[in-house]
Amino acid sequence: MRGLSPRFTPAAGLLFLATLTSVASAQGAKTSGPAPKPFSYNYTVETKAAAAMDVSHLDPVQMRAIYAARRKRVLESMPEGAMLIFSVDENQPRHLEYQVPQSENHDFEFLTGLAGLDSYDSALLIIPAEDGPRVVLYTSGNPEAIKVATGIEDVRAYAKMEEDFSIAITTYRDWRITQIRRWPVPAALAKQWSSGARALYVNYPRFPRLGQPEPTRFAFFATLQHYSPALQLRDSAEVMDPIRELHDAYDLACLRRAVQITGDGIVEGMRLARPGLTESQIMEVLDFVYRYHGATLGFPTEAQETPIPPQRVIRQVPEGYIAFVSRSADVPIVAGGVMHVDTGASFLDHSSDIQRIAPVDGHFTPEQRKVYEAALKVQKSVIEAIKPGAKWWDLHNLAVKILHDEGGYDQYYKYGIGHFVGMEVHDEGDYEKPMLPGMAMAIEQGVVLPGGVHMQLEDNVIVTETGHDWVSQSIPIEPDDVEKMMQTSSSFVGFASKPWPPAVVK
Ligand SMILES: [Mn+2]
Structure with missing residues (x-):
């Protein structure tokens, strides 16, 4: 279901919530996962590195290493499943907090270093597979340039995400070894889902507004669940918050x-x-x-x-x-x-x-x-x-x-x-x-x-x-x-x- 009419009324709101509840119960509600696992972090090491860092003249090599270390913490910490973090171009208006531009994009930015135009229509997929973790960045920008900027080796066109997830949910019920060399990313995702919980951690709004048009990524969440009811959507904050709490x-x-x-x-x-x-x-x-x-x-x-x-x-x-x-x-x-x-x-x-x-x-x-x-x-x-x-x-x-x-x-x-x-x-x-x-x-x-x-x-x-x-x-x-x-x-x-x-x- 997409957005509400701007002329939102309390009656429409109740109808909206009722619909939401029935959709959720039919397709599997957002669930809570097992506790995140410990990840490597050492304050003494980080604070020494901070003292030596010149934030006015950032070293691109050092910066790529910093974002890679953050993604490694996610890989260590995620208890099961995979994670998909969308970039967010627009904040919803807020009830509680003052508006900060790009605020809802902070999880994506935290893991990639990309913001503004560089993060437009993008998503980061993280799969902590035992036989080799995978990090894939889907971008609407120039994949080669984004590869250089982030140091992420597997950068693909944003449109490719639909194909990768379609193949993954086609094959995860009975993971097919025949697909692994042909489609390594969907195969890794399918294998991760067929060998453990079928969980996908996704970024829900940090500052939700129920009476406003839904964020565009909700359509993708809904489609995934519609086609694959066994898939459990979880809030990526469960994994991200303990990592963002400890400052590098x-x-x-x-x-x-x-x-x-x-x-x-x-x-x-x-x-x-x-x-x-x-x-x-x-x-x-x-x-x-x-x-x-x-x-x-x-x-x-x-x-x-x-x-x-x-x-x-x-x-x-x-x-x-x-x-x-x-x-x-x-x-x-x-x-x-x-x-x-x-x-x-x-x-x-x-x-x-x-x-x-x-x-x-x-x-x-x-x-x-x-x-x-x-x-x-x-x-x-x-x-x-x-x-x-x-x-x-x-x-x-x-x-x-x-x-x-x-x-x-x-x-x-x-x-x-x-x-x-x-x-x-x-x-x-x-x-x-x-x-x-x-x-x-x-x-x-x-x-x-x-x-x-x-x-x-x-x-x-x-x-x-x-x-x-x-x-x-x-x-x-x-x-x-x-x-x-x-x-x-x-x-x-x-x-x-x-x-x-x-x-x-x-
Ligand atoms: Mn304060």
Whole structure:
């Protein structure tokens, strides 16, 4: 079944769900497989390689080896069956998260390094056969060029995928040895399916929208199941998430650079924040600095002053419209407040996520400093507790307890202590699993006084073999350092004080 009418109604929605249920029960629903197997990963090796890596001048040979190592982890980890990861040209609009371009393409990009036009109409097939694993890339681009770019030896035309899967399901019921030399890929797939579970791991949307037109790859999933009801479709996230959770050298190097660039943007933007400019203008400085350094936005930058300036109207965002709403407003900065930024540059598709606070007059008032120090105390205590084996819930409870003890601030703390960061600002990962070396996360909490100041802090941290690496520690966070930062001019002062409209030079 393909997409719904754009004029989606609740009644049509129920009908759609009912149809979906009956199709699923007739043809075999998406199932869960056995637990993924362990795969080779060593944080010490990866972090050393990251330190030696120059992300501004990537070595193509090294990059091909990095993507090959990722595919090897999938081969080691997949418990049975095969995996087919489609490239995804378009995100569905989202309910929960801010839209990031190419976000749904991240699994494909993670395994191939291909994005944008290079990944248009493409799919990666991974078969962990015992007598020799196979990796096949179907592309609508030039197979020779894609072969060179990825280092994948078996690159085929996208149209060939239909033929390969047709032959595989023709023959897998009774795998025919006569086919192995003629059609090695379908034969390997058929053999894999006839010797174990008939499972295919495929990439479902990470951010589903049931009321929107279906992603185009769903048609292929449905056809496969229609012709081969014994085939079990499984969510590739079962295998991919544990791999994406543990960051390799390239991930780690990109995350560090993303944090550096974010720090640069925050320092420039905060220094400029003063009455006479608007919150939006501060946001634009941060975003400019990111783009100047070759990064993009991991998510829309928020720059907001509290106590909330009277001119700012808080709008309720209708569901599904979150992608279109600016998180900063065209309202003037008012003396006496604190500027809050929640922001993260994304460098080569690895996002950071940082929050900082600074007084727009250059000095915290004694009351502001007291509240700020409470939030800082929580932040340092939680980061200090991060080590292998630590649990998300323990960190969360620790934050709530200290916020409570510091003045009953826990009642205004409405979210959770943090999230994984990676290709996605809110990256994939298991929040029940004890922490492992190589995980990267954002720790966020704060004191939000109703009608008063919001003192929220957020940092990026990597779990190491022995504890943690507070990657964003150098972005001013001690109150004295924050004040010092605010007493130094921004490089943008000259630009920001130019008259508007600009004079025409003849
Ligand atoms: Mn965050």
